Amino acid sequence: MMEGNERPVEVSLQGVSKRFGDLVVLDGLDLDVHAGESMVVIGGSGTGKSVMLKHVIGLMRPDAGRVLVDGVDLCELGNRELTRFRRRFGMAFQEGALFDSMTVADNVGFSLRRLTDMSGAQVRERVEECLRSVRLEGTGDKMPAELSGGMRRRVGFARAIAHEPEILLFDEPTTGLDPVITALVDEVILDLTTGNRTTAITITHDMASAFRIADRIGLLCGGRIVAMAPPEEFRNLDDARVQQFINGAAEGPLTDPRETPGCGPPMDAVLAAEERTP
């Protein structure tokens, strides 16, 4: 296995820009994620983290710039090729996004039944295995509405990993979870990414979790990655924005729109803009 940056680049965002109306959310963003790496992108609410993640998997197309996955430009794929290409991805959504008309087991086994030729028994076995890895064994027959928020999130997790994707995307995996479940979720991510088996891109604003699971941490601010380093170095970066985020200070460059436009408020505008674009 190759070491560090010698590993091939698996996901590469090059000069990606995206605007919603007058609001520039991504502004020439560059990001390289190496195969088998666990990349964590942090940033305040409404700085465009989710928008970035949606570009990686082709749910949104950039106004300018390229999104390369293993050298394939997602923007050049047609709808059908893109759909097929997405088999290599697994994504866990912020609120779980479980199909509420299906049981937990059917949710987790969804991609297996649709995309593979596994038999019913094999699917059930894999589903149980995935549920066990998020400590939810035996909940397969429940409906999503019967679960707590944290449980739904973990089912979403199990669903994302079920078909053993090469690239995992986590949208705020630990936000709003209690510390024990957070640690558990971190453990699952660590377990998947150690041994260079899976590439993971996680967006979060939970610093404790970021330091635990990341090989590298990037700070998204003003539509670009403004700082990028392995966790130990990141903690000591001589960058006022990084230090403000790590220490959770209310005053600083991140919250001063004159110094860093687009890093802090107004966030409502971003959220409203995201909402407007299906």
Next chain:
Amino acid sequence: MNLARSIERPVEELGRFFEIFWRVLLWTPRRPYDVRQLLRQMVRVGVDSVPVILLTAMFTGAVLALQSFAVLARFNAEGFVGSLVALSLVLELSPVIGGLIIAGRVGSSMGAEIGTMRVTEQIDALEVMATDPVHYLMVPRVWAMVVMLPMLVLLGDAIGMLGGYLVSVVLMGANPVVYLESTFRYMDLWDLTQGLIKAGFFGLLVGVIGCQRGYFTTGGAEGVGRSTTQAVVAASIAILISDFFLTKLMTWLTPLVTG
């Protein structure tokens, strides 16, 4: 400005309608075929709608007979009540009223269901799991509508005629044999077929519009409510407008078909 806006919106929605319709056609022949999903939708759309169709068709036929008696009596033509009721039902009332009822019952629930899936990121989740939402959600819903609405209308035809018969024979004292004979005397298979073709087309409209409104939902719970309402309103309008042109087309076809 306002004028431009009021033209822009319908044109945009029309464009979206054809976009969804085209994508449904495109995805229909592609694997995997989800027969279970199709059957489930057929039950939801068709079987579950039987009671409401029975009720509305029965009263439509009954009131039609009542009115026809009043009008035809002026020409001493009560003998034609059966024909009038049957032809009106089969050609026009059963498909249109059935379509409107189904737009309200099924179109709205499609708009709400798919709209909710949109705002809770379930549509995104489908796409992420390499499943096209048009393929998975809309293909079975649209075809279930196209197949089941004609079936419901056929049922409505029969029950409507029964309603007309009951009113005429029991209430107005018409001769049962004469009435039945009058019912079927002027009606041929083509009349029945026209109504069913209309019904299939209305089913397509309700299905595509319901899916389309849901799919393009924005703005949380409020947006879902808006999509639901718009699905019903747009589908109802589309049914009534297209009914005119379909009828025109059918009357043009009639001499060709019946020879």
